[in-house]
Amino acid sequence: MIVFIFSFLYLVTVIQANLLGNFTxxxxxxxxxxxxxxxxxxxxxxxxxxxxxxxxxxxxxxxxxxxxxxxxxxxxxxxxxxxxxxxxxxxxxxxxxxxxxxxxxxALSHVPPPPPSVDDVPRLNITIYGKVNETRFKRKSTRYPDSFDLRDIKKNGRYIVGEVKSQGNCACCWGFAVTAVMETVNAVSTGKFTSLSDQEICDCGTEGTPGCSGGNLPMGIKYVRQYGLSSDNEYPFDENRAKKSRKCRVKSTTRIIPPEYNGGVIVIDDCYNAAEWHAGAIVGYGTTEDRRGRLHNYWIIKNSWDDDWGENGYVRIKRNVDWCAIEESPVTADMSSA
The missing domain is CATH 1.10.287.2250 (Helix Hairpins)
Incomplete structure (x- = not known):
């Protein structure tokens, strides 16, 4: 039985966007x-x-x-x-x-995202949007609400999106983005929110290269599928740890997620011809009106630069225009149980 709905998963798709542009x-x-x-x-x-x-x-x-x-x-x-x-x-x-x-x-990843594959593209069929117009959306699966924000959703009285974290002086944004997705997937699947280990993915989710040098988002998702993931408390973040390779200590930690899944809007794109990439997690979307009455669709992005950056750690970025390649290489995940 799929316990995490795919439309919901589409909203926590990991994104990777080139943020520096020509800021030489x-x-x-x-x-x-x-x-x-x-x-x-x-x-x-x-x-x-x-x-x-x-x-x-x-x-x-x-x-x-x-x-x-x-x-x-x-x-x-x-x-x-x-x-x-x-x-x-x-x-x-x-x-x-x-x-x-x-x-x-x-502090940014220099590992470009891989070309999108069929397996990486999130499935878009809607089953339910919380309790909002549930019957209508079940009956007409191609209809989306005008706005949606996972930060407003609770399971068993707990919010399913965790606090904004800080990656410090380590280019492990890709690991934090994967963890943000898995925290929400796990919260909806189990009914209990647990802060998961960004450090484990940063230490263990690459092919031998230091995680602070950047990483591959699909590889991070693949790692969690194969090995599961421990909690932040048991495997805490250290911004200097993953600047060297072979630091993985996964064998000594308890799995929270088990292996193989058993259970203001930025409008202008100035990111051309740059080699740096950054990753975050999409937690919602909406539309806003500017001073001239023009409407701008946006994604709500959860970042990993602590909550004193942007809008309390989040940023709204223009939607449906592939701003800074944000929509070219999405990665998502779902959790199933028998």
């Missing part, structure tokens, strides 16, 4: 408004206080300030362009704003 070091100019130089210095001071930055010396502080200015100028330009275009997108300074493009690149 030369892309930004280190320019300070000569008429109001205090603006940028004040913003930098506020940034260092908010994110508790303690630079080792004046040389590092100057380097970080220059990186911050690049980010600050980029944010200003993005917000200006969005306002001129009438979009409701809002960009801002975040905890990565004093990083160089090289540092940020090191």
């Amino acid at each position: 070091p030369e892309f930004f100019d280190i320019n300070i408004d000569r008429n109001h130089p205090e603006k940028i210095y004040k913003a930098f001071e506020e940034f260092t206080i908010k994110y508790k930055r303690n630079y080792k010396d004046l040389a590092e502080r100057k380097l970080r300030f220059n990186n911050f200015v690049k980010s600050f100028n980029k944010v200003d330009k993005l917000n200006s362009d969005a306002e001129k275009a009438g979009y409701d997108t809002s960009f801002g300074i975040n905890k990565f704003s004093d990083w160089s493009s090289t540092e940020f690149s090191s």
Whole structure:
């Protein structure tokens, strides 16, 4: 019996999107408004206080300030362009704003997604959407609601989407995305939510390469099918552990998921010709109206950069336009029981 409905699974499809685009070091100019130089210095001071930055010396502080200015100028330009275009997108300074493009690149996967196969494409037949218009959707399987958000769904009084986690300085976004999917699959299948081990997938889900160097989403799903997955408590995350290979300690942990499954919207795509990739989990979708009355369909993406990034750890990205290759290589999973 399939205990996790396929329409539901489609919404937790793992996505992989190229997020850096042409953000090379030369892309930004280190320019300070000569008429109001205090603006940028004040913003930098506020940034260092908010994110508790303690630079080792004046040389590092100057380097970080220059990186911050690049980010600050980029944010200003993005917000200006969005306002001129009438979009409701809002960009801002975040905890990565004093990083160089090289540092940020090191936190992203450099392993491109594989070409999609028939087995990777999620099945789209709808059985039920919670308790909303259940009869209508059973009778007419091609009809979708206008919006849907897994974060609103509970099973046995517990939400089925877990808290946003942080991958730290490790390019294991692919592992966090797989785990996010499996947590929700497991919660619906068993009726109990358990935070699952991102570290296990990062340590064990590659073919011998360090998981912090990036990984393959279908391989992560395949790993869980073959070996199951333990809990976060028993196999906790360490952002430095998977920077070396052969760290897998799966034999010493208890399986929560058993093997073989027994049981503001970003509109502009600027990701061309880049080699870095990032993964997240789609937990819902919807439609919003911008300042000019235009409607924009969006995906709700659960990220792995902690809850102080984006919209409490989530981001809304334009839907049905393959933004930054987000819809080219989906991966999904289901859990069945006899």
